[in-house]
Amino acid sequence: MAEQTKYTEDNIKSLDWKEHIRMRPGMYIGKLGDGSSADDGIYILLKEVLDNSIDEFVMGAGKTIEISIQNNRVIVRDYGRGIPLGKVVDVVSKMNTGGKYDTKAFKKSVGLNGVGTKAVNALSNYFRVESTRDGKSVAAEFEMGNLVNEEKLDETSRRKGTKVTFTPDEVIFKKYKFRMEYIERMIKNYVYLNPGLTIMLNGEKFYSEEGLKDLLGDGINEEDRLFPIIHLRGDDIEVALTYSKSQYSEEYHSFVNGQHTTQGGTHLTAFKEAIVKTVREFFGKNYEPSDIRKSISSAISIKVMEPVFESQTKTKLGSTDMGGDKPTVRTFILDFVKRNLDNYLHKNTETAAKLQRKILQAERERKDLSGIRKLARERAKKASLHNKKLRDCRIHLGDVKKEAYLDTTLFITEGDSASGSITKSRNVNTQAVFSLKGKPLNSFGLSKKIVYENEEFNLLQAALNIEDSLEDLRYNNIVIATDADVDGMHIRLLIITFFLQFFPELIRNGHLYILQTPLFRVRNKKETIYCYSEEERRNAIKKLTGKPEITRFKGLGEISPDEFKHFIGDDIRLDPVMLDKEKTIEELLTFYMGKNTPDRQEFIIDNLRLEVDLVEEIEDEINKS
Known part of the structure:
Protein backbone atom coordinates (compact mmCIF):
# COMPACT_ATOMS: atom_id res chain seq x y z
CA MET A 1 0.00 0.00 0.00
CA ALA A 2 1.38 3.41 -0.99
CA GLU A 3 2.44 5.65 1.87
CA GLN A 4 0.06 8.57 2.38
CA THR A 5 1.49 12.10 2.13
CA LYS A 6 1.22 13.88 5.44
CA TYR A 7 -1.11 16.86 5.44
CA THR A 8 -0.14 19.24 8.27
CA GLU A 9 0.07 22.95 9.08
CA ASP A 10 3.36 23.01 7.13
CA ASN A 11 1.41 22.35 3.91
CA ILE A 12 -0.63 25.53 4.28
CA LYS A 13 1.00 28.52 2.59
CA SER A 14 0.01 32.16 2.34
CA LEU A 15 1.36 33.97 -0.71
CA ASP A 16 1.49 37.74 -0.79
CA TRP A 17 -0.36 39.52 -3.63
CA LYS A 18 2.51 39.68 -6.13
CA GLU A 19 3.65 36.09 -5.53
CA HIS A 20 0.12 34.83 -6.16
CA ILE A 21 -0.27 36.83 -9.38
CA ARG A 22 3.10 35.62 -10.69
CA MET A 23 2.38 32.01 -9.75
CA ARG A 24 -1.17 32.01 -11.22
CA PRO A 25 -1.16 34.75 -13.90
CA GLY A 26 -3.95 33.00 -15.83
CA MET A 27 -6.42 33.84 -13.06
CA TYR A 28 -5.79 37.55 -13.62
CA ILE A 29 -5.01 38.05 -17.32
CA GLY A 30 -6.19 34.86 -19.05
CA LYS A 31 -3.52 33.20 -21.17
CA LEU A 32 0.10 34.34 -21.45
CA GLY A 33 1.23 33.96 -25.07
CA ASP A 34 3.95 35.79 -26.99
CA GLY A 35 1.86 38.53 -28.59
CA SER A 36 0.85 36.60 -31.71
CA SER A 37 -2.79 36.49 -30.53
CA ALA A 38 -4.99 39.51 -29.73
CA ASP A 39 -5.99 38.06 -26.35
CA ASP A 40 -2.42 37.34 -25.20
CA GLY A 41 -1.46 38.64 -21.76
CA ILE A 42 0.73 41.56 -22.87
CA TYR A 43 -2.33 43.21 -24.49
CA ILE A 44 -4.41 42.57 -21.38
CA LEU A 45 -1.75 44.42 -19.34
CA LEU A 46 -2.06 47.42 -21.66
CA LYS A 47 -5.85 47.20 -21.52
CA GLU A 48 -5.89 47.17 -17.71
CA VAL A 49 -3.89 50.40 -17.60
CA LEU A 50 -5.91 52.00 -20.41
CA ASP A 51 -9.24 51.14 -18.75
CA ASN A 52 -8.34 53.41 -15.83
CA SER A 53 -7.57 56.30 -18.21
CA ILE A 54 -10.81 55.68 -20.13
CA ASP A 55 -12.78 55.77 -16.87
CA GLU A 56 -11.29 59.23 -16.23
CA PHE A 57 -12.56 60.41 -19.64
CA VAL A 58 -16.01 58.92 -18.94
CA MET A 59 -16.10 60.90 -15.68
CA GLY A 60 -15.38 64.09 -17.68
CA ALA A 61 -11.68 64.39 -16.76
CA GLY A 62 -9.18 64.48 -19.64
CA LYS A 63 -9.97 64.23 -23.36
CA THR A 64 -6.59 62.90 -24.55
CA ILE A 65 -4.61 59.74 -23.78
CA GLU A 66 -1.07 59.29 -25.07
CA ILE A 67 0.47 55.85 -25.59
CA SER A 68 4.06 55.09 -26.51
CA ILE A 69 5.35 51.58 -27.20
CA GLN A 70 9.06 51.30 -27.99
CA ASN A 71 11.31 48.25 -27.45
CA ASN A 72 8.62 46.53 -25.33
CA ARG A 73 8.39 49.49 -22.92
CA VAL A 74 4.84 50.85 -22.67
CA ILE A 75 3.95 54.38 -21.49
CA VAL A 76 0.33 55.46 -20.95
CA ARG A 77 -0.32 59.09 -20.00
CA ASP A 78 -3.75 60.55 -19.32
CA TYR A 79 -4.84 64.03 -18.26
CA GLY A 80 -7.50 62.97 -15.80
CA ARG A 81 -7.70 63.86 -12.13
CA GLY A 82 -4.64 61.84 -11.09
CA ILE A 83 -4.54 59.20 -8.36
CA PRO A 84 -4.93 60.77 -4.88
CA LEU A 85 -1.31 61.44 -3.92
CA GLY A 86 -1.41 59.71 -0.57
CA LYS A 87 -2.61 56.44 -2.16
CA VAL A 88 -0.38 56.12 -5.24
CA VAL A 89 1.63 53.17 -3.90
CA ASP A 90 -1.42 51.45 -2.36
CA VAL A 91 -3.51 51.66 -5.55
CA VAL A 92 -0.94 49.70 -7.58
CA SER A 93 0.32 47.31 -4.90
CA LYS A 94 -2.44 46.49 -2.40
CA MET A 95 -5.14 44.06 -3.46
CA ASN A 96 -8.75 45.21 -3.17
CA THR A 97 -7.63 48.85 -3.01
CA GLY A 98 -9.12 51.25 -5.57
CA GLY A 99 -11.48 54.14 -6.20
CA LYS A 100 -14.21 52.16 -7.94
CA TYR A 101 -15.92 50.41 -5.05
CA ASP A 102 -17.83 53.63 -4.39
CA THR A 103 -20.39 53.66 -7.21
CA LYS A 104 -20.86 57.41 -6.80
CA ALA A 105 -17.42 58.00 -8.34
CA PHE A 106 -17.42 55.31 -11.02
CA LYS A 107 -21.00 54.27 -11.76
CA LYS A 108 -20.34 52.24 -14.89
CA SER A 109 -16.65 51.42 -14.70
CA VAL A 110 -15.07 48.34 -16.28
CA GLY A 111 -12.48 47.68 -13.57
CA LEU A 112 -14.40 47.12 -10.36
CA ASN A 113 -12.39 44.69 -8.28
CA GLY A 114 -9.12 46.59 -7.78
CA VAL A 115 -6.95 43.94 -9.45
CA GLY A 116 -5.91 45.34 -12.87
CA THR A 117 -2.93 47.60 -12.20
CA LYS A 118 -1.68 45.27 -9.45
CA ALA A 119 -1.48 42.48 -12.05
CA VAL A 120 0.41 44.77 -14.44
CA ASN A 121 2.81 45.71 -11.63
CA ALA A 122 3.47 42.12 -10.52
CA LEU A 123 3.96 40.85 -14.10
CA SER A 124 6.37 43.61 -15.18
CA ASN A 125 10.11 43.63 -14.60
CA TYR A 126 9.82 47.44 -14.46
CA PHE A 127 6.72 49.40 -13.43
CA ARG A 128 6.46 53.12 -12.67
CA VAL A 129 3.37 55.11 -11.72
CA GLU A 130 3.33 58.88 -11.49
CA SER A 131 0.37 61.01 -10.37
CA THR A 132 0.12 64.78 -10.60
CA ARG A 133 -2.63 66.91 -9.07
CA ASP A 134 -2.96 70.23 -7.23
CA GLY A 135 0.54 71.28 -8.38
CA LYS A 136 2.15 68.29 -6.64
CA SER A 137 3.47 64.98 -7.92
CA VAL A 138 4.18 61.51 -6.48
CA ALA A 139 5.93 58.66 -8.33
CA ALA A 140 6.77 55.09 -7.37
CA GLU A 141 8.92 52.49 -9.14
CA PHE A 142 8.62 48.72 -8.81
CA GLU A 143 10.38 45.61 -10.06
CA MET A 144 8.15 42.50 -10.26
CA GLY A 145 5.81 44.12 -7.76
CA ASN A 146 8.51 45.11 -5.27
CA LEU A 147 8.75 48.82 -4.45
CA VAL A 148 12.28 50.04 -5.23
CA ASN A 149 11.93 53.83 -5.30
CA GLU A 150 9.50 56.57 -4.32
CA GLU A 151 9.60 60.25 -5.30
CA LYS A 152 7.60 63.20 -4.01
CA LEU A 153 7.50 66.72 -5.48
CA ASP A 154 5.73 69.46 -3.57
CA GLU A 155 5.79 71.79 -6.56
CA THR A 156 5.54 70.89 -10.23
CA SER A 157 4.37 72.55 -13.44
CA ARG A 158 3.34 69.21 -14.95
CA ARG A 159 -0.27 68.90 -16.12
CA LYS A 160 -2.50 66.88 -13.83
CA GLY A 161 -3.12 63.22 -14.60
CA THR A 162 -1.54 59.80 -14.34
CA LYS A 163 1.42 58.32 -16.20
CA VAL A 164 2.12 54.58 -16.09
CA THR A 165 5.25 52.99 -17.56
CA PHE A 166 5.83 49.23 -17.64
CA THR A 167 7.85 46.52 -19.37
CA PRO A 168 6.26 43.03 -19.31
CA ASP A 169 8.53 40.47 -17.65
CA GLU A 170 10.18 38.09 -20.14
CA VAL A 171 10.29 35.41 -17.44
CA ILE A 172 6.46 35.33 -17.59
CA PHE A 173 5.92 36.32 -21.25
CA LYS A 174 8.62 34.44 -23.14
CA LYS A 175 10.02 35.95 -26.35
CA TYR A 176 7.04 38.27 -26.64
CA LYS A 177 6.49 40.96 -29.25
CA PHE A 178 3.84 43.69 -29.41
CA ARG A 179 1.95 43.60 -32.72
CA MET A 180 0.71 47.07 -33.52
CA GLU A 181 -2.23 45.74 -35.57
CA TYR A 182 -3.81 44.33 -32.41
CA ILE A 183 -3.11 47.48 -30.41
CA GLU A 184 -4.57 49.69 -33.15
CA ARG A 185 -7.73 47.56 -33.17
CA GLY A 203 2.19 59.96 -32.58
CA GLU A 204 -0.73 58.63 -34.68
CA LYS A 205 -4.14 60.09 -33.83
CA PHE A 206 -7.29 57.97 -33.30
CA TYR A 207 -10.64 59.74 -32.94
CA SER A 208 -14.32 59.03 -33.65
CA GLU A 209 -17.33 61.32 -33.86
CA GLU A 210 -20.09 58.82 -34.61
CA GLY A 211 -19.20 55.89 -32.39
CA LEU A 212 -20.43 52.46 -33.48
CA LYS A 213 -21.47 53.86 -36.86
CA ASP A 214 -17.77 54.56 -37.52
CA LEU A 215 -16.88 51.04 -36.32
CA LEU A 216 -19.13 49.41 -38.94
CA GLY A 217 -18.17 52.01 -41.54
CA ASP A 218 -14.48 51.15 -41.15
CA GLY A 219 -15.20 47.41 -41.33
CA ILE A 220 -17.54 47.19 -44.31
CA ASN A 221 -17.08 49.49 -47.30
CA GLU A 222 -19.97 51.50 -48.70
CA GLU A 223 -20.29 49.49 -51.94
CA ASP A 224 -20.80 46.28 -49.95
CA ARG A 225 -23.54 47.66 -47.66
CA LEU A 226 -27.08 46.59 -48.50
CA PHE A 227 -28.32 49.91 -47.09
CA PRO A 228 -26.88 52.84 -45.07
CA ILE A 229 -25.84 51.98 -41.50
CA ILE A 230 -28.75 52.20 -39.03
CA HIS A 231 -27.44 54.02 -35.95
CA LEU A 232 -29.56 54.08 -32.78
CA ARG A 233 -28.60 55.73 -29.49
CA GLY A 234 -30.26 55.88 -26.08
CA ASP A 235 -29.43 56.15 -22.40
CA ASP A 236 -26.86 53.42 -21.63
CA ILE A 237 -27.24 51.78 -25.06
CA GLU A 238 -25.97 52.27 -28.62
CA VAL A 239 -26.66 50.06 -31.63
CA ALA A 240 -25.49 50.06 -35.27
CA LEU A 241 -26.36 47.61 -38.02
CA THR A 242 -26.38 46.99 -41.74
CA TYR A 243 -26.12 43.96 -44.03
CA SER A 244 -23.33 42.85 -46.34
CA LYS A 245 -24.02 42.10 -49.99
CA SER A 246 -21.17 39.58 -50.23
CA GLN A 247 -20.71 38.05 -46.76
CA TYR A 248 -22.60 34.86 -45.87
CA SER A 249 -22.19 34.87 -42.11
CA GLU A 250 -23.41 37.00 -39.22
CA GLU A 251 -21.02 39.49 -37.63
CA TYR A 252 -21.45 41.06 -34.19
CA HIS A 253 -19.33 43.42 -32.10
CA SER A 254 -20.50 43.63 -28.49
CA PHE A 255 -19.34 45.86 -25.63
CA VAL A 256 -20.18 46.42 -21.97
CA ASN A 257 -18.95 49.57 -20.21
CA GLY A 258 -16.32 49.98 -22.90
CA GLN A 259 -15.10 46.38 -22.62
CA HIS A 260 -15.02 44.34 -25.85
CA THR A 261 -16.96 41.21 -24.91
CA THR A 262 -15.48 38.95 -27.59
CA GLN A 263 -17.48 35.98 -26.30
CA GLY A 264 -20.75 37.88 -26.05
CA GLY A 265 -23.02 37.13 -23.12
CA THR A 266 -26.51 38.06 -21.98
CA HIS A 267 -26.54 41.38 -23.89
CA LEU A 268 -25.60 39.84 -27.25
CA THR A 269 -28.15 37.02 -26.87
CA ALA A 270 -30.85 39.63 -26.15
CA PHE A 271 -29.72 41.80 -29.10
CA LYS A 272 -30.02 38.91 -31.58
CA GLU A 273 -33.42 38.00 -30.18
CA ALA A 274 -34.55 41.65 -30.40
CA ILE A 275 -33.60 41.97 -34.08
CA VAL A 276 -35.57 38.82 -34.99
CA LYS A 277 -38.60 39.83 -32.92
CA THR A 278 -38.71 43.39 -34.31
CA VAL A 279 -38.32 42.33 -37.95
CA ARG A 280 -40.97 39.60 -37.64
CA GLU A 281 -43.47 42.02 -36.10
CA PHE A 282 -42.67 44.80 -38.59
CA PHE A 283 -43.30 42.60 -41.65
CA GLY A 284 -45.99 40.48 -39.97
CA LYS A 285 -44.18 37.33 -41.09
CA ASN A 286 -42.74 34.50 -38.98
CA TYR A 287 -39.38 34.46 -40.82
CA GLU A 288 -36.69 32.03 -39.68
CA PRO A 289 -34.14 33.72 -37.35
CA SER A 290 -31.24 32.52 -39.54
CA ASP A 291 -32.84 34.13 -42.63
CA ILE A 292 -33.33 37.45 -40.80
CA ARG A 293 -29.77 37.56 -39.47
CA LYS A 294 -27.90 36.17 -42.47
CA SER A 295 -25.16 38.58 -43.65
CA ILE A 296 -25.82 41.05 -40.81
CA SER A 297 -22.98 43.32 -39.68
CA SER A 298 -23.80 44.91 -36.34
CA ALA A 299 -22.58 46.32 -33.04
CA ILE A 300 -24.10 46.88 -29.61
CA SER A 301 -22.74 48.72 -26.58
CA ILE A 302 -24.47 48.92 -23.20
CA LYS A 303 -23.58 50.37 -19.80
CA VAL A 304 -24.41 48.33 -16.73
CA MET A 305 -24.14 49.13 -13.02
CA GLU A 306 -21.55 46.81 -11.43
CA PRO A 307 -21.39 44.28 -14.29
CA VAL A 308 -20.70 40.61 -13.60
CA PHE A 309 -18.30 39.00 -16.07
CA GLU A 310 -17.49 35.31 -16.34
CA SER A 311 -13.73 35.84 -15.95
CA GLN A 312 -11.19 38.49 -14.91
CA THR A 313 -10.47 39.20 -18.60
CA LYS A 314 -14.14 40.27 -18.97
CA THR A 315 -14.81 38.69 -22.38
CA LYS A 316 -18.34 37.42 -21.58
CA LEU A 317 -21.09 39.24 -19.70
CA GLY A 318 -22.94 37.21 -17.08
CA SER A 319 -25.14 40.00 -15.66
CA THR A 320 -28.88 39.63 -16.08
CA ASP A 321 -29.75 43.05 -14.57
CA MET A 322 -28.85 46.56 -15.77
CA GLY A 323 -28.58 47.77 -12.16
CA GLY A 324 -30.25 50.65 -10.38
CA ASP A 325 -33.95 51.02 -11.18
CA LYS A 326 -33.56 49.64 -14.73
CA PRO A 327 -35.08 46.30 -15.85
CA THR A 328 -33.21 43.14 -16.84
CA VAL A 329 -30.60 43.31 -19.61
CA ARG A 330 -32.92 41.31 -21.89
CA THR A 331 -35.99 43.48 -21.32
CA PHE A 332 -33.98 46.71 -21.64
CA ILE A 333 -32.47 45.70 -25.01
CA LEU A 334 -35.69 44.18 -26.39
CA ASP A 335 -37.66 47.35 -25.57
CA PHE A 336 -35.02 49.69 -27.02
CA VAL A 337 -34.53 47.78 -30.29
CA LYS A 338 -38.27 47.16 -30.77
CA ARG A 339 -39.13 50.84 -30.34
CA ASN A 340 -36.23 52.39 -32.27
CA LEU A 341 -35.63 49.89 -35.07
CA ASP A 342 -39.36 49.65 -35.76
CA ASN A 343 -39.55 53.48 -35.97
CA TYR A 344 -36.54 53.57 -38.30
CA LEU A 345 -38.01 50.99 -40.69
CA HIS A 346 -41.34 52.83 -40.82
CA LYS A 347 -39.57 56.09 -41.68
CA ASN A 348 -37.14 54.50 -44.17
CA THR A 349 -39.31 52.40 -46.45
CA GLU A 350 -36.56 51.83 -49.04
CA THR A 351 -34.30 50.28 -46.38
CA ALA A 352 -37.21 48.13 -45.15
CA ALA A 353 -37.85 46.89 -48.72
CA LYS A 354 -34.17 46.00 -49.24
CA LEU A 355 -34.13 44.16 -45.92
CA GLN A 356 -37.21 42.13 -46.84
CA ARG A 357 -35.73 41.20 -50.23
CA LYS A 358 -32.54 40.07 -48.46
CA ILE A 359 -34.54 37.89 -46.04
CA LEU A 360 -36.54 36.31 -48.89
CA GLN A 361 -33.30 35.64 -50.81
CA ALA A 362 -31.80 33.97 -47.70
CA GLU A 363 -34.97 31.90 -47.34
CA ARG A 364 -34.74 30.70 -50.96
CA GLU A 365 -31.04 29.83 -50.58
CA ARG A 366 -31.72 27.95 -47.34
CA LYS A 367 -34.51 25.91 -48.96
CA ASP A 368 -32.32 25.19 -52.01
CA LEU A 369 -29.60 23.97 -49.67
CA SER A 370 -31.86 22.08 -47.27
CA GLY A 371 -31.55 18.72 -49.03
CA ILE A 372 -27.79 18.85 -49.45
CA ARG A 373 -27.34 20.21 -45.88
CA LYS A 374 -29.27 17.25 -44.54
CA LEU A 375 -27.12 14.79 -46.49
CA ALA A 376 -23.95 16.63 -45.47
CA ARG A 377 -24.94 16.55 -41.79
CA GLU A 378 -25.63 12.82 -42.00
CA ARG A 379 -22.25 12.29 -43.66
CA ALA A 380 -20.53 14.40 -41.00
CA LYS A 381 -22.34 12.51 -38.23
CA LYS A 382 -21.26 9.15 -39.65
CA ALA A 383 -17.73 10.42 -40.20
CA SER A 384 -17.51 11.72 -36.63
CA LEU A 385 -18.10 8.20 -35.30
CA HIS A 386 -14.92 7.01 -37.01
CA ASN A 387 -13.47 10.30 -38.17
CA LYS A 388 -9.84 9.83 -39.11
CA LYS A 389 -9.60 13.48 -40.11
CA LEU A 390 -10.25 14.93 -36.64
CA ARG A 391 -8.34 13.96 -33.50
CA ASP A 392 -10.22 16.06 -30.98
CA CYS A 393 -9.12 17.51 -27.65
CA ARG A 394 -10.88 17.48 -24.27
CA ILE A 395 -11.37 21.22 -23.64
CA HIS A 396 -13.17 23.54 -26.05
CA LEU A 397 -13.70 27.29 -26.38
CA GLY A 398 -17.18 27.17 -24.83
CA ASP A 399 -15.82 25.63 -21.62
CA VAL A 400 -15.44 29.01 -19.90
CA LYS A 401 -15.19 27.42 -16.46
CA LYS A 402 -11.94 25.73 -17.45
CA GLU A 403 -8.92 28.01 -17.27
CA ALA A 404 -7.31 26.60 -20.44
CA TYR A 405 -10.20 27.32 -22.85
CA LEU A 406 -8.37 30.25 -24.50
CA ASP A 407 -5.52 27.91 -25.46
CA THR A 408 -7.80 25.53 -27.41
CA THR A 409 -6.23 24.98 -30.82
CA LEU A 410 -7.10 23.09 -34.01
CA PHE A 411 -4.11 22.27 -36.23
CA ILE A 412 -5.01 21.83 -39.91
CA THR A 413 -2.34 19.59 -41.41
CA GLU A 414 -1.56 17.97 -44.75
CA GLY A 415 -0.79 14.29 -45.15
CA ASP A 416 -0.53 11.41 -42.69
CA SER A 417 3.10 11.86 -41.64
CA ALA A 418 2.75 15.48 -40.52
CA SER A 419 -0.58 14.94 -38.77
CA GLY A 420 0.85 11.82 -37.13
CA SER A 421 3.78 13.75 -35.65
CA ILE A 422 1.54 16.52 -34.31
CA THR A 423 -1.03 14.05 -32.97
CA LYS A 424 1.59 12.11 -31.00
CA SER A 425 3.22 15.22 -29.54
CA ARG A 426 0.18 17.46 -28.91
CA ASN A 427 -1.46 18.37 -25.60
CA VAL A 428 -4.58 16.17 -25.69
CA ASN A 429 -6.44 18.55 -23.37
CA THR A 430 -6.31 21.65 -25.58
CA GLN A 431 -4.88 20.69 -29.01
CA ALA A 432 -6.86 18.96 -31.78
CA VAL A 433 -5.67 17.91 -35.26
CA PHE A 434 -7.62 17.97 -38.54
CA SER A 435 -5.87 16.12 -41.36
CA LEU A 436 -6.32 17.15 -45.01
CA LYS A 437 -6.10 14.64 -47.82
CA GLY A 438 -4.00 16.41 -50.42
CA LYS A 439 -4.84 19.88 -51.68
CA PRO A 440 -8.30 21.25 -50.82
CA LYS A 448 -21.85 28.14 -50.04
CA LYS A 449 -23.34 25.03 -51.62
CA ILE A 450 -19.78 23.79 -52.11
CA VAL A 451 -19.18 23.76 -48.34
CA TYR A 452 -21.77 20.99 -48.06
CA GLU A 453 -20.96 19.19 -51.31
CA ASN A 454 -17.24 18.95 -50.56
CA GLU A 455 -16.73 16.36 -47.82
CA GLU A 456 -13.50 17.90 -46.55
CA PHE A 457 -14.97 21.41 -46.19
CA ASN A 458 -18.12 20.03 -44.60
CA LEU A 459 -16.15 18.03 -42.02
CA LEU A 460 -13.93 21.05 -41.27
CA ALA A 481 0.37 23.61 -40.28
CA THR A 482 1.78 22.90 -43.74
CA ASP A 483 5.26 22.42 -45.19
CA ALA A 484 7.19 25.59 -46.01
CA ASP A 485 7.52 24.57 -49.68
CA VAL A 486 5.57 25.54 -52.81
CA ASP A 487 2.87 22.87 -52.29
CA GLY A 488 2.54 23.77 -48.60
CA MET A 489 2.21 27.46 -49.44
CA HIS A 490 -0.47 26.66 -52.02
CA ILE A 491 -2.44 24.62 -49.47
CA ARG A 492 -2.22 27.52 -47.00
CA LEU A 493 -3.61 29.87 -49.65
CA LEU A 494 -6.47 27.50 -50.47
CA ILE A 495 -7.48 27.15 -46.79
CA ILE A 496 -7.27 30.92 -46.26
CA THR A 497 -9.42 31.37 -49.39
CA PHE A 498 -12.03 29.00 -47.90
CA PHE A 499 -12.23 31.02 -44.68
CA LEU A 500 -12.19 34.40 -46.48
CA GLN A 501 -14.94 33.28 -48.84
CA PHE A 502 -17.33 31.80 -46.28
CA PHE A 503 -16.19 32.71 -42.73
CA PRO A 504 -14.21 36.00 -42.93
CA GLU A 505 -15.09 36.93 -39.34
CA LEU A 506 -12.84 34.06 -38.18
CA ILE A 507 -9.93 36.04 -39.61
CA ARG A 508 -11.28 39.45 -38.57
CA ASN A 509 -11.63 38.22 -34.98
CA GLY A 510 -8.04 36.94 -34.93
CA HIS A 511 -8.59 33.18 -34.82
CA LEU A 512 -6.51 32.08 -37.86
CA TYR A 513 -2.73 31.50 -37.76
CA ILE A 514 0.15 29.93 -39.66
CA LEU A 515 2.41 27.59 -37.66
CA GLN A 516 6.09 28.42 -37.91
CA THR A 517 8.29 25.33 -37.87
CA PRO A 518 12.09 25.23 -37.77
CA LEU A 519 14.05 25.02 -41.00
CA PHE A 520 17.25 23.72 -39.35
CA ARG A 521 18.48 21.79 -36.36
CA VAL A 522 21.98 22.69 -35.17
CA ARG A 523 23.46 20.53 -32.40
CA ASN A 524 26.54 19.22 -30.69
CA LYS A 525 26.84 16.62 -27.92
CA LYS A 526 25.70 19.11 -25.24
CA GLU A 527 23.04 21.29 -26.84
CA THR A 528 20.43 21.36 -29.62
CA ILE A 529 19.17 24.60 -31.18
CA TYR A 530 16.21 24.77 -33.58
CA CYS A 531 16.45 27.60 -36.12
CA TYR A 532 13.57 29.26 -37.93
CA SER A 533 15.66 31.39 -40.28
CA GLU A 534 19.06 31.59 -41.92
CA GLU A 535 20.10 34.26 -39.40
CA GLU A 536 19.18 32.00 -36.46
CA ARG A 537 21.14 29.15 -38.09
CA ARG A 538 24.29 31.29 -38.39
CA ASN A 539 23.93 32.47 -34.77
CA ALA A 540 23.53 28.87 -33.59
CA ILE A 541 26.70 27.79 -35.41
CA LYS A 542 28.62 30.63 -33.76
CA LYS A 543 27.25 29.74 -30.34
CA LEU A 544 28.01 26.01 -30.52
CA THR A 545 31.48 26.57 -32.07
CA GLY A 546 33.54 23.77 -33.56
CA LYS A 547 31.73 21.71 -36.19
CA PRO A 548 28.14 21.22 -35.01
CA GLU A 549 25.84 18.84 -36.87
CA ILE A 550 23.37 20.75 -39.10
CA THR A 551 20.11 19.18 -40.35
CA ARG A 552 17.72 20.91 -42.75
CA PHE A 553 14.06 19.93 -42.34
CA LYS A 554 12.44 19.65 -45.76
CA GLY A 555 8.93 18.93 -44.44
CA LEU A 556 6.89 18.48 -41.27
CA GLY A 557 6.87 14.72 -41.76
CA GLU A 558 10.65 14.65 -41.21
CA ILE A 559 10.30 16.04 -37.68
CA SER A 560 9.86 13.31 -35.08
CA PRO A 561 7.04 13.54 -32.49
CA ASP A 562 9.67 13.92 -29.73
CA GLU A 563 11.00 17.00 -31.49
CA LYS A 581 -7.24 47.21 -43.95
CA GLU A 582 -6.82 48.99 -47.29
CA LYS A 583 -8.45 46.21 -49.36
CA THR A 584 -11.85 44.51 -49.30
CA ILE A 585 -12.13 40.73 -49.05
CA GLU A 586 -13.38 40.61 -52.63
CA GLU A 587 -10.32 42.56 -53.84
CA LEU A 588 -7.96 40.28 -51.90
CA LEU A 589 -9.53 37.08 -53.24
CA THR A 590 -9.59 38.38 -56.80
CA PHE A 591 -5.93 39.41 -56.61
CA TYR A 592 -4.58 36.17 -55.12
CA MET A 593 -7.02 33.56 -56.48
CA GLY A 594 -8.55 35.11 -59.60
CA LYS A 595 -7.22 34.92 -63.13
CA ASN A 596 -3.48 35.49 -63.39
CA THR A 597 -3.35 39.23 -63.89
CA PRO A 598 -0.24 41.24 -64.81
CA ASP A 599 -0.48 42.90 -61.38
CA ARG A 600 -0.14 39.54 -59.64
CA GLN A 601 2.70 38.45 -61.89
CA GLU A 602 4.53 41.65 -61.00
CA PHE A 603 3.82 41.08 -57.29
CA ILE A 604 5.22 37.53 -57.45
CA ILE A 605 8.36 38.65 -59.28
CA ASP A 606 8.94 41.54 -56.84
CA ASN A 607 8.50 39.31 -53.79
CA LEU A 608 10.10 36.11 -55.05
CA ARG A 609 13.01 35.02 -52.86
CA LEU A 610 15.73 33.26 -54.80
CA GLU A 611 15.99 30.43 -52.29
CA VAL A 612 17.58 27.87 -54.58
CA ASP A 613 21.00 29.49 -54.25
CA LEU A 614 20.60 29.77 -50.48
CA VAL A 615 19.55 26.13 -50.11
CA GLU A 616 22.49 24.95 -52.25
CA GLU A 617 24.90 27.08 -50.20
CA ILE A 618 23.54 25.63 -46.94
CA GLU A 619 23.65 22.04 -48.20
CA ASP A 620 27.27 22.60 -49.27
CA GLU A 621 28.06 23.79 -45.73
CA ILE A 622 26.27 20.77 -44.22
CA ASN A 623 28.16 18.36 -46.49
CA LYS A 624 31.51 20.01 -45.66
CA SER A 625 30.86 19.81 -41.93
Missing part, protein backbone atom coordinates in the same frame (compact mmCIF):
# COMPACT_ATOMS: atom_id res chain seq x y z
CA MET A 186 -8.02 47.86 -29.38
CA ILE A 187 -7.56 51.64 -29.54
CA LYS A 188 -10.08 52.01 -32.37
CA ASN A 189 -12.65 50.23 -30.22
CA TYR A 190 -11.91 52.63 -27.36
CA VAL A 191 -12.51 55.72 -29.53
CA TYR A 192 -15.62 54.21 -31.19
CA LEU A 193 -17.08 53.69 -27.72
CA ASN A 194 -16.04 57.12 -26.47
CA PRO A 195 -16.79 59.74 -29.13
CA GLY A 196 -14.79 62.90 -28.42
CA LEU A 197 -11.84 61.00 -26.95
CA THR A 198 -8.46 61.35 -28.68
CA ILE A 199 -5.88 58.59 -28.31
CA MET A 200 -2.38 59.12 -29.64
CA LEU A 201 -0.39 55.95 -30.36
CA ASN A 202 3.26 56.61 -31.14
CA LEU A 441 -10.60 22.61 -53.50
CA ASN A 442 -10.14 26.22 -54.65
CA SER A 443 -13.41 27.75 -53.38
CA PHE A 444 -12.89 31.21 -54.92
CA GLY A 445 -16.10 32.44 -56.56
CA LEU A 446 -18.12 29.38 -55.50
CA SER A 447 -21.39 29.52 -53.54
CA GLN A 461 -17.01 23.24 -40.79
CA ALA A 462 -18.53 20.58 -38.51
CA ALA A 463 -15.29 20.24 -36.49
CA LEU A 464 -15.24 24.02 -35.92
CA ASN A 465 -19.03 24.16 -35.32
CA ILE A 466 -19.43 27.38 -37.33
CA GLU A 467 -22.21 26.50 -39.77
CA ASP A 468 -24.55 29.28 -38.62
CA SER A 469 -22.35 31.64 -36.59
CA LEU A 470 -19.11 31.92 -34.62
CA GLU A 471 -20.98 31.84 -31.32
CA ASP A 472 -20.28 28.15 -30.76
CA LEU A 473 -16.75 28.06 -32.25
CA ARG A 474 -14.97 25.14 -30.57
CA TYR A 475 -11.34 26.34 -30.81
CA ASN A 476 -9.88 29.77 -30.07
CA ASN A 477 -6.90 29.22 -32.40
CA ILE A 478 -7.11 27.67 -35.87
CA VAL A 479 -3.57 26.94 -37.01
CA ILE A 480 -2.60 25.99 -40.57
CA PHE A 564 7.61 18.32 -32.60
CA LYS A 565 6.47 18.82 -29.00
CA HIS A 566 9.02 21.67 -28.73
CA PHE A 567 7.35 23.53 -31.61
CA ILE A 568 3.71 23.32 -30.49
CA GLY A 569 4.20 23.72 -26.74
CA ASP A 570 5.18 26.74 -24.65
CA ASP A 571 7.59 27.95 -27.36
CA ILE A 572 5.07 27.72 -30.22
CA ARG A 573 5.58 30.39 -32.89
CA LEU A 574 2.48 31.55 -34.72
CA ASP A 575 2.01 34.12 -37.48
CA PRO A 576 -1.50 35.61 -37.34
CA VAL A 577 -3.41 35.86 -40.62
CA MET A 578 -4.60 39.47 -40.84
CA LEU A 579 -6.72 41.33 -43.37
CA ASP A 580 -5.25 44.24 -45.29
